Every structure is written in C-alpha cells, then in structure tokens.
C-alpha cells in the first residue's frame with residue numbers, strides 16, 4: 001500500500017529543516033523530510049567558513065556547525081537521507097528513489113525546499129577541451145571540506161558574485177592560490193560594500209570585461225584563453241572554478257494549491273538565515289491550510 005503523510009518536505013537544508021521543526025513543534029506528527037544527500041543540512045554542511053547562524057540563532061557559526069544545529073533541532077523526526085524525489089504529480093504523489101529502489105508517497109501538503117545550484121560549465125558555452133579540474137564552488141567545497149582533497153593548486157575563478165569570494169575562502173582552507181578572477185561585466189557583481197571588501201581582503205587579481213573563451217588541457221587544465229576588448233590571451237592555471245549564476249532546483253516539480261515552497265528555490269541567493277525564516281513561515285501557512 002502507498003505510504004500517506006500529511007506533510008512531505010523535499011530538501012533537508014535550512015529551509016526544509018526549519019519548516020520540519022516548526023511543524024513538529026505545532027503538533028504535526030505525520031511528517032517526512034526527504035533529502036538526497038547522505039546527511040541533512042543543505043549547503044551549509046560543506047561551507048567550512050563562518051557566517052552562519054546570526055539571523056536564526058543569534059550565534060556566529062561555521063556552516064557545518066550551523067548544519068549540526070539544524071539536525072539537532074529535528075532529532076526524532078522522520079528524516080530520510082539518501083533519498084531523492086524524482087518527480088511528483090499535481091495530486092500529491094511523489095516518486096522517490098532510495099537505497100531500496102523506487103517508491104511512492106502521497107502527501108496532503110508538499111513543501112519544496114530544494115534550494116538552488118550554480119550553473120555548471122556545460123551550460124555556459126565555454127569552448128575548448130574537457131579536462132578534469134573544472135567545477136562549481138559547491139563541488140569545490142565538497143572536495144575541500146567534506147573530503148579534505150585539494151583538486152588543484154592555482155585555479156582561475158570565473159565570476160565575481162559573493163559566492164565567488166566564498167570560493168576564495170574555500171581555496172585558502174587548503175592553501176590553494178587562485179591566480180585570477182574573471183568577470184564578463186565592467187565591475188564586480190557582488191553588491192557593495194562586499195565588492196570593495198573582497199578586493200581589498202582577498203587580493204586576487206580581478207580581470208573585468210573579460211570572458212573565458214576556451215579551457216586548454218588534455219587530462220588536467222593547463223591554461224584558459226580569455227578575451228578582453230576583442231584581444232585574446234592565455235592564463236596558465238591548473239583548474240577552473242565556475243561560480244554563481246544560481247538557478248532554482250525545481251525542474252521535476254509540479255505546482256498546485258497543496259504545494260508550497262521555501263528558501264532559495266524561490267529566489268536565489270538568500271542567506272541561510274533568510275531561508276530558515278522562510279521555512280518557518282511556510283510551515284505556518286501549511287498548518288493554516290490544513291486546519
């Protein structure tokens with residue numbers, strides 16, 4: 001027989017776990033959180049730098065410490081890690097895959113809290129070869145913070161959003177030294193005053209109005225070709241970090257009156273504290289709709 005729940009939350013990041021905590025605190029027991037990673041906590045789990053927790057807990061924590069606190073707040077609830085939602089129908093049936101295979105759950109209310117992801121190289125039309133060592137900030141953070149692995153030592157960074165500076169911090173953690181940041185626009189994309197602070201503090205040369213046209217290298221990255229004002233040049237490097245251009249992670253989901261959303265899936269890229277509040281507010285809306 002198909003499993004039935006009052007509420008299923010898809011995504012165990014700050015938004016999803018905050019919603020779960022709120023629902024449970026208000027007496028909801030027929031509740032399941034589905035998280036595709038082996039451990040819940042979302043992006044903060046692999047953001048090893050500080051900058052988390054203030055808006056939600058009035059503490060200044062690293063990402064992993066914040067994620068730990070989120071997990072602690074939902075202890076005892078039905079959090080299914082290692083489980084991916086593959087799709088859903090408008091009438092509330094979720095198709096899932098876990099270690100045991102495929103399955104279905106019917107939910108009266110669904111909260112989509114699946115966050116966002118950076119646009120990878122494949123979707124950016126960068127020419128050249130396909131060597132190893134080209135990755136998003138998120139993937140880099142998994143290498144560095146979750147596996148203590150140094151995928152390269154002198155990469156270039158494409159983009160200058162706030163997350164691009166987070167990439168620099170991540171690099172520093174294992175002594176990786178980015179050789180340049182490359183920005184298509186005429187100025188740094190991170191909002192002021194972050195752009196000034198970043199330039200002063202991080203000290204990586206920023207090449208503005210420049211575009212990576214080609215990645216060069218057979219097995220690993222050897223250089224990138226860039227174009228600035230119609231002129232092409234090469235920068236020697238051994239990796240490429242493609243940063244930012246966040247897109248919501250919601251391709252497989254239907255919409256409907258019983259479907260709610262919270263966190264970055266709505267508007268990339270908010271802070272983790274804003275997403276945490278979003279989750280709490282969404283939980284209240286769900287409870288009101290059920291009463």
Ligand SMILES: Cc1cc2nc3c(=O)[nH]c(=O)nc-3n(C[C@H](O)[C@H](O)[C@H](O)COP(=O)(O)OP(=O)(O)OC[C@H]3O[C@@H](n4cnc5c(N)ncnc54)[C@H](O)[C@@H]3O)c2cc1C
Nearest residue numbers: 011013014015036042043051085114115263264270271272
């Ligand atoms: C590099 C970087 C640095 C950052 N630094 C800071 C900072 O210093 N301070 C700060 O406040 N914020 C920071 N942020 C932002 C913060 O991490 C996000 O705002 C926050 O994590 C968003 O929470 P969320 O719950 O909406 O999504 P996420 O944290 O992305 O969580 C979504 C979860 O949904 C899961 N999921 C997705 N699809 C499925 C599916 N189909 N089935 C099952 N599960 C699924 C994912 O595995 C993930 O665990 C940073 C973000 C990045 C990328």
